[in-house]
Amino acid sequence: MSTSDWPQAEPALERAYRRLLYVYPHSYRHRHGTELVTTLLEMAEPGRTRPAAADVRHMIITGVAQRFRLPSGRPLATAAAVLALLGGAALGAAGTSWAAAQTFAALPTEARGAQILTLLAGTPTTIDVNTYYGTPDTGASVSGTTSVRRAAWDPAAARDRLTADGWQVGPLRDTDRLDAPVPGPEHGFQATRDGLLLTAHGESDVVTATVHVAGNTLLRPAVATGLLLGAVSGWLFAGAVARRRSRLAALFAAGTLTVLFAPVWSLSAATVTVFTEPPFGTGVRTVHSVLQPGSFWPPGPAWMSGLWPSTPWAGIGLVAFGLLLAAATIAVSPACPDRPAPSREVAL
Amino acid sequence: MQEPTFLILTALAARPLHGYGIIQAVQTLSTGEVKMRPGTLYGALDRLTDQDLIAVEREEAVEGRLRRYYRLTDHGAAALSTEAARLRRRAETAETQLRGRAIPGLA
Numbered sequence: 167m168s169t170s171d172w173p174q175a176e177p178a179l180e181r182a183y184r185r186l187l188y189v190y191p192h193s194y195r196h197r198h199g200t201e202l203v204t205t206l207l208e209m210a211e212p213g214r215t216r217p218a219a220a221d222v223r224h225m226i227i228t229g230v231a232q233r234f235r236l237p238s239g240r241p242l243a244t245a246a247a248v249l250a251l252l253g254g255a256a257l258g259a260a261g262t263s264w265a266a267a268q269t270f271a272a273l274p275t276e277a278r279g280a281q282i283l284t285l286l287a288g289t290p291t292t293i294d295v296n297t298y299y300g301t302p303d304t305g306a307s308v309s310g311t312t313s314v315r316r317a318a319w320d321p322a323a324a325r326d327r328l329t330a331d332g333w334q335v336g337p338l339r340d341t342d343r344l345d346a347p348v349p350g351p352e353h354g355f356q357a358t359r360d361g362l363l364l365t366a367h368g369e370s371d372v373v374t375a376t377v378h379v380a381g382n383t384l385l386r387p388a389v390a391t392g393l394l395l396g397a398v399s400g401w402l403f404a405g406a407v408a409r410r411r412s413r414l415a416a417l418f419a420a421g422t423l424t425v426l427f428a429p430v431w432s433l434s435a436a437t438v439t440v441f442t443e444p445p446f447g448t449g450v451r452t453v454h455s456v457l458q459p460g461s462f463w464p465p466g467p468a469w470m471s472g473l474w475p476s477t478p479w480a481g482i483g484l485v486a487f488g489l490l491l492a493a494a495t496i497a498v499s500p501a502c503p504d505r506p507a508p509s510r511e512v513a514l
Numbered sequence: 515m516q517e518p519t520f521l522i523l524t525a526l527a528a529r530p531l532h533g534y535g536i537i538q539a540v541q542t543l544s545t546g547e548v549k550m551r552p553g554t555l556y557g558a559l560d561r562l563t564d565q566d567l568i569a570v571e572r573e574e575a576v577e578g579r580l581r582r583y584y585r586l587t588d589h590g591a592a593a594l595s596t597e598a599a600r601l602r603r604r605a606e607t608a609e610t611q612l613r614g615r616a617i618p619g620l621a
Contacts, residue, residue, distance in 0.1 A: 205555070
């Protein structure tokens with residue numbers, strides 16, 4: 167065969183087509199890159215030096231589509247991709263939840279907590295303030311108790327003092343804390359200032375105050391963005407693994423999904439909470455808080471709680487191990503699986 | 515079977531073709547109605563290869579250019595034959611229905 171019937175093209179045009187190939191996944195470029203460029207050159211009209219806009223648009227669209235495409239006729243790959251999408255969404259939500267939390271107000275010191283309690287009580291006696299690290303869904307808090315000197319607590323006056331101090335004070339409510347040891351009318355309210363949430367409660371002369379971090383308006387959009395980015399990343403990861411057609415990679419991928427199941431379960435529940443719980447309750451709800459080291463609840467559904475040693479690091483440990491396995495999944499398999507080699511002729 | 519798949523298999527029924535050859539054949543077979551672009555074509559060829567409907571026959575390479583010739587497999591030929599028979603039955607049904615159509619004004 168002669169070279170005369172092979173496409174002759176401007177080197178600049180060929181270079182431009184080869185650059186556009188990078189939109190496609192690595193395995194696709196390896197398998198079809200050269201023949202795709204050959205076909206594009208065969209279709210190009212003589213004298214063209216730059217790709218037509220329609221060709222550029224088409225290559226970008228089909229290249230991105232190839233990255234999302236799963237091999238046909240492999241239901242297990244599809245099922246794994248759906249799980250990877252869910253896992254990626256949960257981990258993405260945790261990541262952006264953590265990033266949003268970096269913009270939250272800091273928990274006040276116990277000294278500042280005592281000042282707030284003094285403001286609340288008016289003329290307090292002994293003040294007892296402590297920091298509590300709380301359960302993952304409530305987070306840390308600074309909480310204290312005092313009693314009013316020789317008088318009953320006046321919630322209306324307390325609200326006026328807080329308002330004068332710059333707090334946005336919510337309505338006064340009759341509370342019904344049956345476990346309170348002191349008989350008498352009970353009142354309480356909530357107030358916010360500088361990203362902090364104060365929950366005040368008084369009964370007779372006893373006043374308690376708890377300050378949580380209230381979060382801010384950045385959290386929900388950040389978590390939504392993390393969900394989306396994570397879901398896309400999870401699907402692309404599953405697609406890349408499926409294209410490798412490697413039994414070893416499939417085993418590692420199965421291990422990744424298994425290890426991540428429990429923390430992803432907990433993260434998913436926390437994500438739902440972020441979008442369904444009212445912003446003011448017992449403090450801000452975040453997604454990543456379920457991974458923070460603590461001994462309150464092990465990760466995963468209740469029936470899994472006995473499967474691993476009770477360690478405060480179980481959640482974050484499983485995520486770290488799962489991500490390590492995900493990286494190994496990519497590392498252990500060739501990016502371009504071998505296909506049966508056809509006979510090749512070299513034109514002269 | 516979707517129309518582009520049907521046309522690709524039809525294009526390969528007579529002889530193996532390379533990518534540009536398939537694009538030209540599909541355009542001719544569809545009398546210009548279907549114009550495939552390379553990005554779409556190679557995605558479709560991958561899918562058809564995965565489904566064992568086509569296979570790579572041979573490759574020709576020169577100076578960084580590559581033509582890969584695809585052929586219809588036996589499974590692909592059977593699938594195309596089945597689809598052609600199905601389309602023929604549909605067309606016959608349509609023609610039969612048209613012949614029985616009442617002519618306006620004579621009813």
